[in-house]
Amino acid sequence: MTRTKARVAMLSEHASPVALLGSEDAGGQNVYVDQVARNVASLGFEVDVFARLDSEQLSEETEWAPGVRVVNLRAGPAQFVKKDPMWHYMPQFRDALLEYAHRRGRRYDLVHANFWMSGWVACQLQPLLAVPVVEIFHALGKVKRQYQGDADTSPEDRIAVEYSVIEGVDRIIAQCPHEMHELVTLYDADPAKIEVIPSAVDIEAFRPMARDQARAELGLKQNEWIALYVGRMLPRKGIDNVVEAFSLLTKRVQAPMRLLIVGGETTDGDPMQTPEIRRLAQMAEGFGIRSLVEFPGKRPQHALKTFYSAANVSISTPWYEPFGLTPLEAMACGTPVIGSEVGGIKFTVADGETGFLVPAKSPVVLAEQMERLVADRALNNRMGRAARSRVERLFTWQKVGERTVELYESLLRNWPAEKSQAPKRNGKAAIHRGELSPPTKIGKQLS
Secondary structure, eight states, X not given: OOOTTOEEEEEOSSOOTTSOTTSTTOSHHHHHHHXXXXXXXXXXXXXXXXXXXXXXXXXXXXXXXXXXXXXXXXXXXXXOOOTGGGGGGHHHXXXXXXXXXXXXXXXXXXXXXXXXXXXXXXXXXXXXXXXXXXXXXXXXXXXHHHHHGGGOOOOTTHHHHHHHHXXXXXXXXXXXXXXXXXXXXXXXXOGGGEEEOOOOBOTTTSOOOOHHHHHHHHTOOTTSEEEEEESOOOGGGOHHHHHHHHHHHHHHOOSOEEEEXXXXXXXXXXXXXXXXXXXXXXXXXXXXXXXXXXXXXXOOGGGHHHHHHHOSEEEEOOSOOSSOSHHHHHHHTTOOEEEESSTTHHHHSOBTTTEEEEOTTOHHHHHHHHHHHHHOHHHHHHHHHHHHHHHHHHOBHHHHHHHHHHHHHHHHHHTTHHHHHOOOOOHHHHHHHHHOOOTTOGGGGGO
């Protein structure tokens, strides 16, 4: 039975529900925080979402949804800061949260941290608040380094901090079985601490609409076969792979077609404001397909349904992806997905049923699977219907909210007895816990 009015502090330093999706460092985590907060609140909890203040135009707190308040904490300059440098402001973020709670007379029963930096803050807060802590990483430093190599801009402390967070928190949410495997094999995480709770999609906001209507609203031609990418404009998202595959497709198939790439820093797809758009446009020019590739720019969440419904296929082939929400959004709109066989995508996309799985960085294979859908419109439509059905069965935010509340309530019933009995598994984490803190060394002040 739900503990009515138990209060959760949900930490998400760089990903606020208020942020417009599609801009830099805004994406799936923003959606997760928004939807989990809403659905947990609908089941009787109160949720304060703590994010970093990134604009003087924002108030300290906003009543975001029934039972959900977004609190903007002053930590560093009140302006956009890229995600990685934000690590330096985490001591201020922690102290601002404590000051806010004291000033407002707020007592929290549980902390739910998102990403490794908020995980560090949560572990710092735990002995002061004396509450259980739940962590969801959204991405893991070791996996990112494996795929990005020297291009990885993460702070050098990240992996060591992740070890410490894994050791210190009470529960870890993994978004798919593969993420649980990575936590256990790469970080020696205790499997008993890990709960697999997939992320999801709002099936009311994302639902099929008539393709001809969607295309008419977007000013697209009715007779074209349309491929779509929606998401952040980052090299690791593998959008160049999509452009190259589309160029191969145009040489193999004589049919009218178009590629839409939705995202970026502006609503007009300005290549000067989004370097990745500039790079992709130059690629398309080199392949001789620039006239077939459009960059509509970033779009708010409510507008994406029209793009998904207008497309014949949605493509997501990142180098790595801990979960990936855009494939689920497309599937919910009745659009099949071709995704790279990595992370959560190989869990959400049923290969051969709701779309296809392909190796990352393999434009030839991607082009072949796209060609199958161009050649067989019946298969294309059948996969779209199966995609919607799969989402309705397995990936709704209501289910995520229910399972998250079950996790919360289990911890609230058994903590702190469970905490005191938990064995120490990872020697690395125990060592790092005492040594690591951001540059201000503020962690020593709490010891």
